[in-house]
Amino acid sequence: MIKFKKDYFNIENTLNCGQIFRFFPHKNGYIVQSLDKACFIYYDGDFVIIESLFDDYFYHFFNLDCDYEKAYKKALSFDNEFLTKSANLGKGIRILNQDKLEVFYSFLISQNNNIMRIKRLIESLSSNLGLSFNAFDTELYSIFDFNKLKNCDEDFFKKIGLGYRSKYFVENAKDVTSEELEKLSILKTSDLRIALQKYMGVGPKVADCITLFGYARGDSFPVDTWVKKIYTEDFHGTLTDRNKISNYFVETFGEYSGIIQQYMFFSKRTKD
């Protein structure tokens, strides 16, 4: 069991800011899944409790060593109305340390798609290609077995509902492995971003999500349709190219780009 004060840790906001797709409400908290592991996270007074069989794994997963007060204060220092509002709304958000391969395939699904459907598709892949196990009185599936991906044809992925993204899975399943992604760790973020885009279906935005959520690169700023709206409506920017918008924000926020992006993405999507 892991127990810590809930300062700068909001369970709902951390799960609902679009960085993770495999979680769901359970009793007084949430069950959260990563690869073949699961944990049960909930509040107990002023504390957050994480129950699992893998304390070390989930301690790292939830990034519990990171000081988020700095990021929050950094966000306030820019004196931008929308950013200040977003930081106050989202200051309990943490960037999770997720598995690189799980992030890769998860965000391969994400393009031109919505979060509810992304969650459904990953769940469907898992129930078809993962192993079932029981935890917290619940029947769960591990993430889809990456070795089994190689043996699936395009029709299988289409039946799951991946649509035109099916061929991305067929292509990448041939050579995108955990080991291959791990090799790229030596690259600095800007080079890593380019390297990831060599894979079919991975463009600038998906690459940024992989560097941020899989490689823990704070100097990443994914620009999707929501963030583009933020840029024009709330920062009154004039750029239209997503690459340039991303570069602009990374130059502005530096190593805090990723978390600040999450504050704003969460804020823009939250109807108050």
Next chain:
DNA sequence: CTCCAGGCTTTAG
């Protein structure tokens, strides 16, 4: 019916 969702690849200019 149209429009949109954590966009990318392909093709045209």
Next chain:
DNA sequence: CTAAAGCATGGA
């Protein structure tokens, strides 16, 4: 090089 069409699917 930049601009725009085409793309699967399902919910609003």
